[in-house]
Amino acid sequence: MLLAVDAGNTNVVFALISPGSNPGQASTIVARWRIATDPRRTADEYAVWLNQLLQLEGYQRSDVHGVIIATVVPKALHNLTVLAQKYFGGDPLVAGEPPVEWGIALDVEEPQSVGADRALNVIAAHAHHPGDLIIVDFGTATTFDVVDYSGAYKGGIIAPGINLSLDALVTAAARLPRIAIEAPANDSVIGRDTVSQMQIGIYWGYIAMIEGLVARLKAEVGRPAKVISTGGLAVLFEQHTAVFDAIEPDLTIQGLAMLWERAHMP
Incomplete structure (x- = not known):
């Protein structure tokens, strides 16, 4: 089994991956867990937490034969590396560093x-979907990435994530309550009370931003482009917009599995 670790700004996602039984066969994510990102969390704390979760799924630490890590939080890398060395028996691979460079044109x-x-999203999306792509990743930030038909990353957009937008609104306006991020009860955009007006502004405003930016990106690409949605909040929007051609919630983890397989090809 492979333990893939994606350390983001908000959460660290751990995924247990079973490799394909034959060369070229896709890997399978058999379990995934997430914990709030905290660079101060020690390797020992991670190990206690992970050991319990592995057992709940019917696995042991000894079932893990390799670890690969991706992080956008540099301070988190040290303790995750110690976790791999101390509790999983070896140095981890770190995405983007030898011997697992990206292998794509940036x-x-x-x-x-x-x-x-x-x-990693680019690597996995290009492997699964031919042609030009626009990847929308809903995380701490919402990112839009443009990938051409050859698999090259051409650039994109960084926008505030929906949780950040709500936090900023509630923090700056003393009388506005904290609300859940969810689709409003109906399609009306005329709110009749404070909470419904906030839900409309956050939810439909966010969808309008997504649709508007995707339309502008498609126009600039100038060729048909498939739109792929990923990230923890991707499923929140799929029922209320036709902008997405596919929902791939695990693109980042899939990219890690692909890098691991590439590094271990004979």
Whole structure:
């Protein structure tokens, strides 16, 4: 089994992956867990938490034969590396570093600044979907990534995530309550009370932003482009917009599995 670790700004996702039984066969995610990102969390704390979760799923630490890590939080890497070394028996692979470089063209002005999660999304999306792509990733930030038909990353957009937008609104306006992020009860955009007006502004406003930016990206690409949605909040929007052609909630983890397999190809 492979333990893939995606350390984001808000959560660290751990995924237990069973490799394909034959060369070229897709890997399978058999379990996934997430914990709030905290660079101060020690390897020992991670190990206690993970050990319990592995047992609940019917696995042991000894079932894990390798670890691969991607992180956009550099301070979190040390303790995750110690976790792999101390509790899983070896040095982890780190996405983007030898021997698991990206293997794709980062056709942007500052390729070194491209986040690990975005590069992994590009790798996995291009492997699953031919042609030009627009990847929308709902995380701490909402990112839009443009991938051409050759698999090259061409750039994109970074926008505030929906939770960040709500937090900023509630923090700055003393009389506005904290609300759940969910689809309003109906399609009306005329709110009749404070809570419904906030839900409309956050939810339908966010969908309008997504649809508007995707339309502008498609126009600039100038060729048909498939729109792929990923990230923890992807399913929140799929029922109320036709902008997405596919929902792939595990693109980042799939990209990690692909890098691992590439590094271990004979």
